[in-house]
Amino acid sequence: MNNRLMFAAMCAGTMLAGCVSYTGQTLDADEAADAENQAFAAEAQKAFVARMKAPPRPVVVTEAPEMGIFLDPGKSVFSGHPLCNDLAVRKEVALAFKASLRQKISAIKDFKLVEEAQAMVAVGDEVTSSQNYRLTYNVTSLALRESATGFISSGLATTALTRGPRDSQAKYWDGVATVEVRLFKPDGTTQIFAFTGEGICTKTEDAYTQLDKTFLVDAVKAAADNAMEGYVKKFGPPVFVAETCQGGQFARLNIGSKFGVQSGQRVEFYRNRIRKGVSGEDEVSRVVVGNGIVGEKNAPVEPDGAWVYVENFDEANRSVFRWTSARIMETDNRSSFDKVITSFK
Numbered sequence: 001m002n003n004r005l006m007f008a009a010m011c012a013g014t015m016l017a018g019c020v021s022y023t024g025q026t027l028d029a030d031e032a033a034d035a036e037n038q039a040f041a042a043e044a045q046k047a048f049v050a051r052m053k054a055p056p057r058p059v060v061v062t063e064a065p066e067m068g069i070f071l072d073p074g075k076s077v078f079s080g081h082p083l084c085n086d087l088a089v090r091k092e093v094a095l096a097f098k099a100s101l102r103q104k105i106s107a108i109k110d111f112k113l114v115e116e117a118q119a120m121v122a123v124g125d126e127v128t129s130s131q132n133y134r135l136t137y138n139v140t141s142l143a144l145r146e147s148a149t150g151f152i153s154s155g156l157a158t159t160a161l162t163r164g165p166r167d168s169q170a171k172y173w174d175g176v177a178t179v180e181v182r183l184f185k186p187d188g189t190t191q192i193f194a195f196t197g198e199g200i201c202t203k204t205e206d207a208y209t210q211l212d213k214t215f216l217v218d219a220v221k222a223a224a225d226n227a228m229e230g231y232v233k234k235f236g237p238p239v240f241v242a243e244t245c246q247g248g249q250f251a252r253l254n255i256g257s258k259f260g261v262q263s264g265q266r267v268e269f270y271r272n273r274i275r276k277g278v279s280g281e282d283e284v285s286r287v288v289v290g291n292g293i294v295g296e297k298n299a300p301v302e303p304d305g306a307w308v309y310v311e312n313f314d315e316a317n318r319s320v321f322r323w324t325s326a327r328i329m330e331t332d333n334r335s336s337f338d339k340v341i342t343s344f345k
Helices: 003-012 038-052 087-107 215-234
Strands: 059-063 111-113 120-123 126-129 132-148 153-154 157-160 169-185 191-205 237-245 250-253 266-276 283-294 305-310 327-330 343-344
Touching: 038 237, 038 327, 059 087, 087 111, 087 132, 087 169, 087 215, 132 191, 132 215, 169 215, 191 215, 215 327
Parallel strands: 059 111, 059 132
Antiparallel strands: 120 126, 132 169, 153 157, 153 191, 169 191, 191 343, 237 250, 237 327, 250 305, 266 283, 266 327, 283 305
16 A cells, blocks of 8 residues: 555544545645745746756765764763663664664665765775765764653654553653764765754653663664754755645645655745835745644655645635745754754754
8 A cells, every 4th residue: 555545544534543534635626726936836846856867975874083982981971870871872872873874864865875885995005985975973962861741752753641640650761862963075074064963752661661772772863863854954955835635734745755854844834925125126035824744644755745734724714735835844842841952053
């Protein structure tokens, strides 16, 4: 079953599943286009087509020099639970971080993942770098702390714990990881980007689930999600609505996971308008017309497009149509007491 049919099946039982029905059908209202913004979206489409023709950059994922400090607990002692300073745990956290980044890089159209063994070529008695971009990773902090929240936060999603009164035999722990990801040109010194991210994963410790390294491993995976979210914001192609369905309740973006779009990201829809500037010249301004969440209500995120659930939807006064412009916003996951922070440089 493909993603779209699965989406339809999952949302067919609206009352049972608690989600808006998505059938995949093209409704009459969905044929309406954003005439005011269509010219701007058409230019964005040209830029998108050109971007799709660009060859991928060969990139190798490798440790940053600073990872040597992280992998030596004697040089970087983190406060909190002893697990954070256990060398075996840190090594597993580093491997999980690397694996998560490799998975993300291999899914992004702009990159071609190169194995580390292939990243060096022998030239006589010398070993020199081949013409690969280098993505370096570093874990800057690690922590385990007892939590009083009733939320599980992981990656871009925050879910309330389904529980009754707090169990006196259970504890809730936050695993927190802060990471940094940098991309360098083949010369090894020219930096293209540097993204930082913080991930937090809250779990329950009880007689059946013991406090262990998985709290920290999941946190660093969430941090990788949050750090790489910066890529689609800074380097992704122009974004616009390619189609809508369910009367406009769902909008499909022209880009998907190939450019780093992932479930849980927030989207701002806007319309471009030309107005006269103070000097009398034409200026283009943005008018925000709506917001949405990628993948909400089981909406599929595909390699070449991502469905967005339009928030505060009113079919009689809808504002998001085919050709409406959009942008990926910075994610800010927050519970009552804690915040999953993502910052970009």
